Amino acid sequence: MPRRPSPSLLRALSDLLGVKGFSTDADAMAPWLTDWRGKYHGRAAAMLSPASTEEVAAVVRLCAEADAALVPQGGNSGMVGGATPDASGDQLLLSLRRMNRVRHIDVAAGIAIAEAGVILQSFHDAVLTHGLRFPLTLGGKGSATIGGLVSTNAGGTQVLRHGTMRALVAGIEAVLPDGSIFDGLAPLKKDNRGYDLRHLFCGAEGTLGVVTAAALHLVRAATARRTAWIGVESPETALALLRRLDAAIGRTLEGFELIPHACLDAVLRHIPGTRAPLADAHPWYVLAELAGDDDTALGDALEGQLAAALDAGLVRDVALAKNDRESDDFWRLRDSISEAERADGPALQHDISVPVDLMPAFIADNPVRLGAAFPGARALSFGHLGDGNVHHHVQPPHGIDGAAWIAAHGADVSRLVYTHVVELGGSISAEHGIGQMKRDILAELDSPARLAALRGVKHGLDPAGIFNPGKLIG
Amino acid sequence: MPRRPSPSLLRALSDLLGVKGFSTDADAMAPWLTDWRGKYHGRAAAMLSPASTEEVAAVVRLCAEADAALVPQGGNSGMVGGATPDASGDQLLLSLRRMNRVRHIDVAAGIAIAEAGVILQSFHDAVLTHGLRFPLTLGGKGSATIGGLVSTNAGGTQVLRHGTMRALVAGIEAVLPDGSIFDGLAPLKKDNRGYDLRHLFCGAEGTLGVVTAAALHLVRAATARRTAWIGVESPETALALLRRLDAAIGRTLEGFELIPHACLDAVLRHIPGTRAPLADAHPWYVLAELAGDDDTALGDALEGQLAAALDAGLVRDVALAKNDRESDDFWRLRDSISEAERADGPALQHDISVPVDLMPAFIADNPVRLGAAFPGARALSFGHLGDGNVHHHVQPPHGIDGAAWIAAHGADVSRLVYTHVVELGGSISAEHGIGQMKRDILAELDSPARLAALRGVKHGLDPAGIFNPGKLIG
Incomplete structure (x- = not known):
């Protein structure tokens, strides 16, 4: 177990790092002790900001001798509280921001x-x-x-x-x-x-x-891009379209985002200046983008592929961005989903992945399971279908106090979602990591064999447990 | 430290695996106790051949309880003795060959x-x-x-x-x-x-x-391939050619092998039925191959790129394979280098990598270092230039007893080669692994920080050291 830094350790660190590299000033430290979303708050015995690899090594040697805990931090823009120290005030914040060459x-x-x-x-x-x-x-x-x-x-x-x-x-x-x-x-x-x-x-x-x-x-550097907004029947057809594009023009296919109509609808209701790219509503949309060097070739490839997909009945309608501004407009619809959703009220967000093939089934089945266990709960899935990774958000039933519903049922709702993901061989953290937010649910749902292996690696490399205790498996 | 398997452990393993999965018969085990090149010889208390993952797990549980050492083995075609047990006769050979679905x-x-x-x-x-x-x-x-x-x-x-x-x-x-x-x-x-x-x-x-x-x-499955045999001035020009092809047609470029004239010469002297693809000799050759679906497009791309490289003075001459048989003939020259070299006498082989950029300098500088330390020693580099990985072979001076020279100087020659590789940030094992062959030189030349980390991982996951002791870092 790491120990509280002694006055002599703090003095040695201060001597080593100087005024620019060592601070115990509460105001100076404050921005770095809360994560950017304001969900996690910590304290620190000091903030250490070494300016070179050698200084980092010297810091770690001093802390290793003293069994003092270090919490590495970069831009403090993580999603799971992984860079926020605990509340004890015994941990040292190790900022890498001065190493910026x-x-x-x-x-x-x-x-x-x-x-x-x-x-x-x-x-x-x-x-x-x-x-x-x-x-x-x-x-x-x-x-x-x-x-x-x-x-x-x-x-x-x-x-x-x-x-x-x-x-x-x-x-x-x-x-x-x-x-x-x-x-x-x-x-x-x-x-x-x-x-x-x-x-x-x-x-x-x-x-x-x-x-x-x-x-x-x-x-x-890519000099050209072509973007399409595509109406499709279902996640299954979106996946079939992805396979087709991937086989034909995969080396230029950089984006393939899946969006349900309910998300587009929320964006159109809440975000000023947005408009639907297609005249009619469709159950699902795909935002696809090609990038490369040859603008004309990209345009021809995208248009040709989508025309063939239309003929094959795989897609319902297509809007092609005519210029960069329209491309930006399409992406703005995608990027505004979270903001629109917040305007609609609180939601439980899950960053999950399953094998790409199983994604349509998960998107179809999970709302059924949720509805059975939590009547009225609404699930929305959107995001990186091609990566087998969607943001799966669960909203409270209409017409009730959403925050209270989440307070009462949030943990159980998330457990249901994550349990389903684990059943499909998926990951309860596709992108964001585990940090402190998912540490306990990982310990609960991950396989004992995998957890033991993670702990073995951790213990083998950091037997004293001084690096980022309390995170991941700590 | 693992212990010799007790009679009761062997009985339990025999009961678990049955006749097909358990053997102590010397003749049955013999082919698997020597590596395929005949360099490493071991003994085993038994050969275990489980037929399912569950059987493997049961074997490992029994061995873990008894602290018995397991040496996993597949096809026994490794290059560094990694699958050969030690000479004690206390280790158990764990063959995976029955798990073949x-x-x-x-x-x-x-x-x-x-x-x-x-x-x-x-x-x-x-x-x-x-x-x-x-x-x-x-x-x-x-x-x-x-x-x-x-x-x-x-x-x-x-x-x-x-x-x-x-x-x-x-x-x-x-x-x-x-x-x-x-x-x-x-x-x-x-x-x-x-x-x-x-x-x-x-x-x-x-x-x-x-x-x-x-x-x-x-x-x-690729249905088409196009192959070229290219004469170049030096490894530098070969690297420049690689960068060019990679930028222009990289997605179809599957092979880019570098071959010195001395290697081609040895092949032509020793391997019946071989002939030089180009009329004139060149200091170095590149064997390049494209693979894909569209035979004509591949041919046009390769021909166009190489014509431009000829015009630019980057290559000296080009032979394009006119059909599959000629492609095979080109590859046969490359694949016969080791055999031809053996016919020329013994050599010290090194499977090394350095950053791709530094490869030409290594190829030029290492023979100079070798010549200074071991007068008359000859170095040949050939292989996967695009991967920063060449097979670097050192031959004894002409006109002496090669085997005796290798016995006297081999270890020091290899140490000089590996030390040079490490200086350039390279790897003393690009492809083949460490096994038992390079365990000691790894411990000698790798950085203490990296070695400590490897040992930490090993200890964290296999604290009793029952898996493949004596290999890698064991």
């Missing part, structure tokens, strides 16, 4: 090395000046950092084509719980020297040590 | 589930009947098994386009060292429930438990 961009190899504190948007900008693109983006790109994105194996809207963070990490540098530096930045395409530490640190949520830098794959 | 082929999803003992060639055949291809192949495909390929993160000749085994594994089932079954077969594209056990078991060489089945990604 892009160390190297190798244009020929398509690889850049960025430190953990580099903000995603800054990284996008830095590589774009070389005609390159880092093909991962998400809503929090103005605050999310490279270290946090690696440590949560972040996803986003381009996973279909480019994979999650894991697929884009060519190498990592990390400080291990004993304070030693693991330099795995060399981008080796083949390396069979035993267990893959790069993949182990991707998604480890700062529980095995702290990522200090990453070598990241880049692609050529 | 392809459980399921999902054509729409492009995923098949194969048990650990399925032989690669059989798996190729099974999916091909559905018009699908498993895009990993290698010389040992007639004996190598799916479990062994996962556990060694096998590579082969199609890594450039499709990645190593790791990239093709969508899910795994494994029995953990406590005998529990980890069912991670559901092919989830997104799953952020902590440490990725799938990636951990890929390349773990049977030291963390035993893989019993894998869900594997398939692609559409």
Whole structure:
């Protein structure tokens, strides 16, 4: 068990890091002790902000000697409270934000090395000046950092084509719980020297040590995109359409989002300036986007494929964006769903995945199970169908106090959803991680074999349990 | 420390597995106690051949209770003695070869589930009947098994386009060292429930438990291929050509092998029926292959790209295979290098990787270092340039007793090669793993931080050390 930092440890850390790197000031620390959504609140004995890998290593060595707990933090934009310390005030917040250099961009190899504190948007900008693109983006790109994105194996809207963070990490540098530096930045395409530490640190949520830098794959900047808003009968037909597009034009297919009519309807009701791309209502919609170099070829490919799908009766209607502004308008409908839903009242949100094939059945069956157990409850599924990952939101019955219903039934509703997911071999966290939010439900629903293996890894690498205790499996 | 199996443990295992699954017969065990190249010889207290995951789990539970060591084995075609027991006779050989069912082929999803003992060639055949291809192949495909390929993160000749085994594994089932079954077969594209056990078991060489089945990604069977034999000035120009082809036609580029003239020369001297594809000799050659659906388009693409490269002075001459037979002839030159080299006398073989960018410098510099330390020693590099992975062979000086020279200097020569690789951030095992062959040199040359992390993982998952002791880091 980690111990409260002693005055002499705090003095040593202060001496090491100086004024810029060490703070116990409540006001300075406050923004970093609550997660961005305001759901989790913590306290910290100090906030440590080392500026180099060597400083991080020195911090960890001091804390390892003193058995003091460290909570790594990047942009504080996580979704599961993984970077928020506990309420004891005994943990040390380890901010990586001062490590914000892009160390190297190798244009020929398509690889850049960025430190953990580099903000995603800054990284996008830095590589774009070389005609390159880092093909991962998400809503929090103005605050999310490279270290946090690696440590949560972040996803986003381009996973279909480019994979999650894991697929884009060519190498990592990390400080291990004993304070030693693991330099795995060399981008080796083949390396069979035993267990893959790069993949182990991707998604480890700062529980095995702290990522200090990453070598990241880049692609050529896309200069053209084509977007379509497509009316379909059901998730089954959407999946059939996806398979078709994937086989024919998969290498340019970057987005394939599934949206039920109820979500579009909420957006149109609540978000000013929005309008439906198609004249008629359809049960479901697909937002599909191609990206590449050749605008005309992309347009021809999308139009040709969708015309054939119309002829085959696979889709009901299609609106093609005529220009960039219309593309943006289509995406705005998708990106406004959460905001529209909030305007409709509280909801329980679940970030889940199942094998892609089983997704239509889950979307059809889960509302039936919910309705039987919680009469009137409404379920909406939308999001990344091609990744087998939808945001599955459950709204209270109409005409009652939603907040009270959630307070009374929320935990049981979520348990029903997650149990169904586990039955299908799915994941109770597709994108966001476990953090503190899903720690207990993971321990309850995951298989004992898997949990034991996770605990074995944790214990093997961090036997004293100083890294991010209370998170994931801590 | 594992203990010698007691008579009562052996009896319990015999009762569990029956006649087909349990043997202590020396003749029956003999083929499996020596690796296929005859370099490593071991003994075993018994050979266990369970036929189902449940039987594997029961075996492991009995052995875990008794602290008995298990050595998992698939096709016994590994390169580093990873599946050969030690000489004590106290270890139990755990053969997965009876688990040889392809459980399921999902054509729409492009995923098949194969048990650990399925032989690669059989798996190729099974999916091909559905018009699908498993895009990993290698010389040992007639004996190598799916479990062994996962556990060694096998590579082969199609890594450039499709990645190593790791990239093709969508899910795994494994029995953990406590005998529990980890069912991670559901092919989830997104799953952020902590440490990725799938990636951990890929390349773990049977030291963390035993893989019993894998869900594997398939692609559409390629119906067309186009092959070229290209004369180039140097590894630098070969790399420049690779970058060019990759940017222009990368999605069809499946092979890019680098071959020095000395290797071609040895093949032509020793292998009957071979002939040089080009009239003139060139310092280096590239064997490039495109694969896809559209034969004409592939041919046009390859011809157009290489004509432009000729005009740009990047390549010296090109021979295009006119048909499948000529493609096979080109590949035969490449695949005969090892045989021709053996006919030339003994050599020290090194399976190494460095970042792709540094490969030309390594190929140029390493012979200079070798020549300075071991006058007359000759180094040849050939293989998968696009993967940053070459087979780097060192031959004794001309006109001396080669075997005696290797006996006297072999270990020091290899240490010089591996030290150079490590200096460049490379790997002393690109494809073959560590096994028993490279265990000591790994312990000597790898960074203390990385070694400590590997040992931590091993200890965390297999604290009693019953899985494949003496291998990798054991």
